[in-house]
Amino acid sequence: MRTGMMALAVGLLVPLFMPALPPVGVVVLLPVVALMVLPFRSYPVAFLLFGFTWSCVGAQWALNDRLSPVLDGETRWIEGRVTGLPHTSDGVVRFELADARSRHEKLPTLLRLAWYAGPPVNSGERWRLAVKFKRPGGLLNPDAFDHEAWLLAQRVGATGTVKDGQRLREAHWAWRDSIRQRVLAVDAQERAGALAALVLGDGSGLSREDWRILQDTGTVHLLVISGQHIGLLAAVMYLLVAGLARLGVWPMRWPWLPWACGLAFAAALGYALLAGFDVPVQRACVMVGLVLLWRLRFRHLGAWWPLLLAFNGVLLLDPLAGLRPGLWLSFAAVAVLIFTFGGRLGAWRWWQTWTRAQWLIAIGLCPVLLALNLPISLSGPLANLLAVPWVSLVVLPPALLGTVLLPLPYVGEGLLWLAGVLIDGLFRGLALIAGHWPAWVAASMPVWVWAIGALGALLLLLPRGVPMRILGWPLLLILALPPREPLAHGLADVWQLDVGQGLAILIRTRHHTLLYDAGPRFGDFDLGERVVVPALRKLRVEHIDLMMLSHADADHAGGALAITRGLPVARVISGDPPGLPAELSAQACESGRQWQWDGVRFRLWQWADADDSNQRSCVLQVEANGERLLLTGDIDLHAERVLLDSALAVPTQWLQAPHHGSRTSSSMALLKVLNPETVLISRGHGNSFGHPHPTVLARYRKQGLRIYDSAEHGAIHLQLGRFKPARTMRQHRRFWRDLPVLAR
Structure with missing residues (x-):
């Protein structure tokens, strides 16, 4: 049977790693084959096929529930019920809408919406909304978080922006949201958001700095409800009943063991429902249930058997759970503990057990x-050594008890206030550790x-x-x-990162690194910090010799400060230094300047009589082995006309679309003189500027250009000097991604 369960797990996981799901006919045929092999006692094969079929059906069901491409970018009036826990940050109300209906179109079951400067929205309310739809997607960069896969795992069929709306019905049976509002009303050293995360699993109240501290110290699992909390609560309830029975207080007519097991599981399940029943919580509930069942029946199941059953149980409940990192981390941590502590000779003292557990889990x-x-997290073992008992034994009891006792005036609020003060002390200590040992990005x-x-x-x-x-x-x-495989002399490795409505292009030679533009920043949303710096580290960039900011607009230079804080930058130049923060110490672009790095030639140009920041963009030409790339920033038709009289007006194989493909750029004169073979467009999907403009795309197609668009292809990688087509992130096939289309 264990072999069959292992085969079932493999079958449930295999589709998640496939580039495409099998045809419907194959999926229908597989269960028939599984039933045919059962009489021959080929249970592993049958379980494997059953698991594979179930996972494929679940994945296809989720894909079919996504927004139709016809509605992508369209605005429609819809009605639906607010679900989950809405939250507001930076003036944006974010919430999920379930059971949405439209008069003419079929909509996904679950929508994730954002309402800029919108009114308060509460769980359980019914709204009529005007929504601009967007198909599930996200930025695609090398070895980065796959937002599209995460949305699919969450069963989110579409995202959207609310333009207008009206409440049709007040909230009904929104008990989690009501509890959260009571928790957030507790003023405890501004840690009410951390309390909501601990009690309800709602991390929306944690600031970016809080998340950074938790990530650097490897303690995210302590504030976002994990199996540890569920198991601890079940153990406390079990020991309470057992203690009462030992003291003779427990009623004799009630057998204490069934009651202890039942109440322990009820407590675990109640906490799980309070937390939203996420993957780690599901795993913990199944594990707790199996352990209590073993205790009740006095049967020794071993440690691996319940873990395997829990793993299969979670995947059977949610076949797409394997797309969530939480599933792998939670089960892997338990597996490490079972492997390292099971069947070992000799006894360890309690402090040896505790310290070794932290180091072994880290390894x-x-x-x-x-x-x-x-x-x-390099400091994870040390931080968890102190933080785990603090949260489990000191913070969690008053937090849960305070939540239960909220109906009692002052009692519940007082306990929650105490828990908030204790959490604040925890964060102060973790901040000191994180300041000395930040997380390592490999x-x-x-x-x-x-x-x-x-x-x-x-x-x-x-x-x-x-x-x-x-x-x-x-x-x-x-x-x-x-x-590391060094780049050949005379070649340039080029990455156009996917930063949405902005630009960031990395150029590396054998021994040097140049970054052209730094990605956008809009308010506190800094793509330089969130995307560019992690991508550079993944690409093994340890320092930047030159950061060139074409001009000072936020979509090109907004992430520059975050990059200088994340990586050493030797020099910064820009076409518009006065418009940049003084901390960057940017130097002016020197039109006509040229230099060589490792056999690769670089040349700058700028329009001397430019009137605005876009026109002042510093243009960069890169030439490797006779193949040229021209990076143009946001120059317009007037600047292009002057550029055609410069030394850069030569045949160029690769052209970065001026101003993201705006209709005021990419003149036919520029295209005819440069005669590019390929154009690179960096822009946000469904951006409000309408980039690239249809007229410009028509010009590109008329010239027979290959078009690489970051909104369609993700990050784009090419090696200048090899005269070969580029590779895109979307060419790394996953069944939830649309096929990449190379426009021409």
Whole structure:
């Protein structure tokens, strides 16, 4: 049976890694084949096929529930019920709408909406809204978070922006939202948001700085409800009943063991429902249920059997749960503990057990975090050594008890206030640790390097005395220093990152790095910090020799400060230095200046008589082995006319679309003189500016240009000097991504 359960798990997971789902006919045929092999006792094969079929059906169901491409970018009046826990940040109300209906079109079951400067929205209310729809998507960059996969796992069929709306019905049975409002009303050192995260699993009240601290110290699992909290509450309830029975207080006519197990599971399930029943919570409930069942029936199931059943149970409930990092981290952490503490000879003292558990989990999760492209906390073992007992034994009891006692005047609020003060003390301590040891973002590495590191971690988890165990350290440390294949002399490696409505292009030669523009920043939403810096680290950029900011607009230079804080930048030049923050110490663009790095030629140009920041864009020409790339910033038709009289007006294979493809740029005269083969467009999907303009796209097509569009293709990678087509992130096929289309 265990072999069958393992085969079921494999079958449930395989579709999540496939580039495309199998045809419907194949999916229908597989269960028939599974039933045919059952009489031959081929249970693993049958379970494998059943699991594969169930996962494919769940994935296809979610895909079919996504917004129709016809409605992408359209605005419609719809009606629906607000679900989940809405929240407001930076003046934007974000919420989910379920059971949405439109008069003429079929809509997805669940929508994720944003209402700028919108009124308060509460869970359970029914609204009539004018929504501009957008198909699920997200920025696609090398080894970065896949927002589209996350939306699919959340069953979000579309996103959208609310233009107008009216409330049709007040909230009905929105008990989680009511509790959250009471919790957020508690003023405890401004930690009410952390209380809501601990009690309800709602992290929307945590600031960006709070998230950074938790990530740097590896303690996110403490504030976003994890299996640890569920198991702790169940254990407390079980021990309470057992203690009362031992003291003779428990009623004799009620058998204490069934009651202890039942109340412990009821407490765990109640806390899980309060937390929204996410993946770690599902896993914990199944695990707690199995342990209590074993205790009730006095049967020893072993440790791996309940874990495997819990894993299959979560995937059967939600076949797309494997797309969430939380599933892998939660199960991997439990697996590491079972592997390292199960069947070992000799007894450890309690403090040895506790300290070793933290270090062993850190080592065991290291390959998992790398596979998920998540940062690795260097201070995690130390921080968790102190934070886990503090949250579990000191903060959580008054927080939960205060929530339960909220109906009692002053009592519930007082306990929550105390829990908030205790959480504030925790954050102060974690901030000190994070300040000294920030999280480590590992560079991209080949699969074989990761496999060697994973083998090293496995060796270190083995008991002492196992031969070759000491080799685990050098094998694990290879993850920090993966081999690097140097770029050939005379070539330039170019990445146009996917930063939405903005621009950021990385150019590397054999020994030098140049960043052309830094990505956008709009208010507190800084793509330089959130996208560009992590992408540069993944691409093994350790320092930037030159950051060139074409001009001072926020969509090109907004992320510059975050980049200078995240990476050493030797020099900054710009076409519009007065418009940039003084901290950048930007120098002016020197039109006509040229230089060489490792056999690659660079040349600058700027219109001397420009009237505005766009026209003052510093234009960069890169030439490698006779192949040219022209980066134009946001120049317009007037600047283009002057550019055609400069030394840069030569045949150019690659052209970065001026001003994101605006109709005031990309003149036919420019295209005829440069005669490009390919144009690169960097813009946000469904942007409000209408970039690229249909007229400009028609010009590109008339000239027979290949068009690479970041909104359609994600990040774009090419090697200048090889005269080969570019590669795009969307060409890395996943079944939830639309096929990339190379316009021509």
